[in-house]
Amino acid sequence: MATNESYLSGFRVNRSMLAGGAVLTGVGAVLGAAGAAMVCAALATAGRDWVRSREIPPTVLAQRALREARVASSAGWQAWRAEHSSPN
Structure with a gap:
């Protein structure tokens, strides 16, 4: 029996390969998280720049849309009250 293998109910595990795979998985997870953080930072910066370049601020647009929605409502x-309160 090789020194880097163990037997557990007939299940052979190559410990060095298992450890190497775990290390590579950990490194990949760290690199993936770093990449995701860079993407988020780039998108946040681009979004902030886009909002600053607008002629009308988003808050004004939101207030206008809310006012229009209230008028429409x-x-x-x-109209509904006029239709349903008239005697037919």
Whole structure:
């Protein structure tokens, strides 16, 4: 029996290959996490630059859309009440 193998109910494990695979998996996970962090940083920077380059700030656009939605909702409610309150 080789020194780097163990027997457990007939299951042979090459310990050096197992350790090497674990090390490579760990290194790959660290590199993957570093790559994901770089991608997120690049996207955040690009998004921030895009927002700053806009003529109208996003908050103003959101306020305008909310105001329009409220007006449309009020108009719809008034139309519904006019339709359902009339005697037919």
